[in-house]
Amino acid sequence: MDALKVASTPPFDHPGLRKNADGSYEADYVAQVFMFSPSKLTIPVGSKVTFYVTSADVVHGFEIAKTDVNMMAIPGWVNNATHTFDKAGTYLLVCNEYCGIGHQNMYATIEVK
Ligand code: CUA
Numbered sequence: 001m002d003a004l005k006v007a008s009t010p011p012f013d014h015p016g017l018r019k020n021a022d023g024s025y026e027a028d029y030v031a032q033v034f035m036f037s038p039s040k041l042t043i044p045v046g047s048k049v050t051f052y053v054t055s056a057d058v059v060h061g062f063e064i065a066k067t068d069v070n071m072m073a074i075p076g077w078v079n080n081a082t083h084t085f086d087k088a089g090t091y092l093l094v095c096n097e098y099c100g101i102g103h104q105n106m107y108a109t110i111e112v113k
Contacts, residue, residue: 001054001076001077001078002076003054003055003056003057003075003076004056006030006054006055006056007030007056011026011028011052012028012030012054014028015028015029015030015037015038016028016038016041017038017041017043017049023048024047024048024049024050025043025047025048025049025050026049026050026052027041027043027049027050027051027052028052028053029051029052029053029054029062029073029108030053030054030055030056031053031054031055031056031060031062031073031095031106032055032056032057032060033057033058033099033100033102033106034095034099034100034101034102034103034105034106035106035108036062036093036095036106036107036108038108039108039109040108040109040110040111041108041109041110041111042110042111042112042113043085043110043111043112044112044113045085045086045087045088045112045113046084046085046086047084047085047112048082048083048084048085049082049083049084049085050080050081050082051064051069051071051080051081051082051083052078052079052080053071053073053078053079053080054073054074054075054076054077054078054079055073055074055075056075057075058075058099058100059072059073059074059075059097059099060072060073060095060097060099060106061073061094061095061096061097061099062079062093062095062096063093063094063095063096064083064091064092064093064094064110065091065092065093065094066087066089066091067083067085067091068081068083069081069083070096072097073095073097085110085112087112088112088113089112090109090110090111090112091109091110091111091112092107092108092109092110093107093108093109093110094106094107095107
């Protein structure tokens with residue numbers, strides 16, 4: 001996948017949450033300096049979510065605190081990881097790979113309720 005065409009390549013042209021036929025979810029994320037799209041996601045407690053992530057520019061991290069989701073967002077590549085959210089709460093998605101001046105402000109939230 002061409003990193004320069006992320007914004008026009010499905011499903012990353014419309015980042016966000018999709019429900020699968022079996023009741024699980026797919027969440028498609030784009031990382032770019034210094035934000036994640038979507039910046040906020042709300043999912044029902046108990047949901048099994050597979051996260052797909054790519055980068056539109058440089059290498060970023062994709063770590064969801066309090067879960068085992070920890071991968072890299074790489075330009076030209078799609079990584080994925082699956083987690084079942086058994087506990088309600090607000091989960092912080094952070095970039096854990098230094099990516100520039102705004103690195104420490106690069107995060108998103110996932111609301112589980
Ligand atoms: Cu993106 Cu650090």
